[in-house]
Amino acid sequence: MIPALAITQTAGYGVLYYAFSVFLTPMSVSLRTGVAQLTAAMTLAVLISGLVAPLVGRWLDRRGGRGLMTAGSVIGTLAVLAWSRVENLPQFYAVCVALGVASAMVLYEAAFAVIVAWFSPARRSGALLAVTVVAGFASSIFLPLTGFLVASYGWRQALVLLAVGYGVVSVPLHAFAVRSRTSPRLSPRVGPALRERPFWLLAAAFLSQTGAVAVMGVLLVTYLIALGHSPVFAASVAGLLGVLSVTGRVLTTGLQTRWPIALITAAVFTLQATAAVLLPLVGSSVPGAVVSVVLFGLGFGVATIARPALLASRYGTAAYASISGALALPITVAKALAPLAAAAVAQVAGYPAVMAAVALSCVLGALALVVYERSAVGEPADPPAPAS
Template sequence: MVAPSDVKSPAFMISALAITQTAGYGVLYYAFSVFIPPMSRDLHASVAQLTGAIALAVLVSGVVAPVVGRWLDRHGGRALMTVGSALGAAAVLAWSQVRSVAQLYLVCGVLGAASAMVLYEAAFAVIVAWFDAARRARALLAVTVVAGFASSIFLPLTGFLVDRFGWRQALVILAAGYALTAVPLHALAVRGRSAPPHADRAEIVGAALRERPFWLLAVAFLAQTGAVAVMGVLLVTYLITLGHPPVFAAGVAGLLGVLSVTGRLVTTGLQARWRVALITAVMFGLQGLAAVLLPVVGRSLPGAVAAVVLFGLGFGVATIARPALVADRYGTTAYASLSGALTLPITVAKAIAPLVAAGIAQFAGYPAVMGAVAAACALGALSLVAYDRSRSAACRR
């Protein structure tokens, strides 16, 4: 039994968000890949058609993000995240009843809107609004470390449910579980705090959009997100192309989720000594180096593992670095609106980059894809270095 005083505590809110983010990413995003084979048979659809549905969900979440951000700044997160989790559960339940690809796409559109209301961007806006700079990094880390295991938990769990009950019944179970977990936790634990009513958020956002540093952040995270999306989708296929068994390829690729947690821990620990932008730039640079090395050393087992580990250390760093950098430079009054403005192009990159990379792989080979990934990581690192210099120059004036 949770006491009223516990419900109001920041620790309870962080614990609740860690749980809802894990369940949200597991049910609303990662589980989709497990359902592709049985849906392909039952709906008589190709893998490409089904993959397009989750890509649509990602794009819709990006399009909705600016609107969600403005709401969060004005009203806080409690009502939005509670309604969003109910909507997400309803979408998963509706998914269990689809009979055509067109219906699946419609459901995934709703799923994308719900995701924008309940996943990281919304949770981070709540954290940024409630915690000062000294405690914010630890709060973000606590949520993302737990949620970083969403794929490790929900991929095998979903596989078991599909094998035991069939894919439609598995979706019903996931929908019920998510509703019973996320709806009450968001309603009870998320605080309703918002920015002062007199704050001119539109002016803050407009001023940021006119500044070079904002666009340096946008370029940095757009480029690195595209690179990470490509590796997340194509790494297993490339490792198999290099001659590794499928089981080994999948196992090594699975390290990315665990390593993303390691990278977040390292990044947060280093923030006491170095600036966030420079730490993140180094991590992006290491990812670029890993992409260059993979075609060279990836045919051997140790080489493949070493390259994936190097890339994986930066896999989740952007997740905690972006809110820290935005809040540090622009404050918390219009944080969610600015985050939403950044999320739209970044999400588009996340959805489109793997499709572009697949085309490059078909016509120029996977080494060319790795070269493009390395270039994107380098661009992200250089953009963050330029951002940090502009920040330092502004502080000296």
């Protein structure tokens, strides 16, 4: 199941998320519309995935992932095929709604719920790491692949090829390799968990850091160019983020044997805050830019494996997907809206102000995890009881 999920997560993120950036320019020319309007459509897809996440979580807790992820793969395939036929913005916005629904059903949140439900705590960290290490290379694989397909066949035919490839790979793997519950379960009660202080500390920590990561992912290249670097250098250095995210995940998983994951993650968030402070100060030099990006990049993917580990250790597995889905909603909203807010701040106050906000967000996330570790982990709550 783990190799299957590693493959489907790589293909899913590559086709349903990362490939979009390659289609921006040819679509804007073909549809005679602005890049900003197309980008807003993908922002809608991200928001839809967050809105659907609580419903997906409840389904996963009751019935497992096989049927849901298989259906999500079919929806994703059909949505990308429909994308290849769009002729105007309203049609593309409708496609993005479908892409958002499919993403909630097949990407990390759903895959992690399956892993948490089926693996013991001793094997869970290794399983999460294996999936995220492989999927961490999705952008490295699919950005150049999509660029080649667009250059060779045009953007519409490229989407058809990506859709067919995704469907051929993901539908059978989800249908035959993903474990599912043998019988339906009653939905567990998650209300008590969502009302307690530790949940909101985790929400504050990951919401703050996710917003910071989203801002850096979108604006880093532009800021490096504004600091005086060439576009080629800026893009190359920013490309380190994907590789470094894998490195950070491996280090975090290894350190869990010695220290609590909440404190490890807090330390990584603090490194990211330091990087955001350094970038305006030393980023105009090549070594300064590289050091700043490396420090920030080490935490680029740490939250991805820290969040499921913390939720599972605190609340158990009975209601993991429901609680994770509830937590995913505000985090996804932050991921979608933070870059837009940061771009507005950059226009008014400049990029140093944006970096200060990024640093503050990372510090707040680190502090929330330290408080969580001191107040919650020592006395874990009982898993939410099933509904009567």
